[in-house]
Amino acid sequence: MKNIIHRSIGSIGAFIGIAVFLAYIPQIFANLSGDKGQPWQPAIAAFSCLLWVIYGWTNEPKKDYILIIPNIAGVLFGTLTFITSF
Secondary structure (H helix, E strand, C coil), X not given: CHHHHHHHHHHHHHHXXXXXXXXXXXXXXXXXXCCCCCCHHHHXXXXXXXXXXXXXXXXXXXXXXXXXXXXXXXXHHHHHHHHHCC
């Protein structure tokens, strides 16, 4: 039962984590249309997510995909938001 709760909470957290970074999409479109946003929050978020991806990938005895997957979204969308904000 404890394992089911752990996996369920992890899956919900991963889904919410992806949703957090999908929220960058409107800012990316605004940046591309000329309404530039500030670049530093998404840049720092992308770097933080990159560290978590590395941590999850190097986890032993097995990779932590519940940690890796939403943070890959953070790396991608955070970096894209940062790049388009200039």
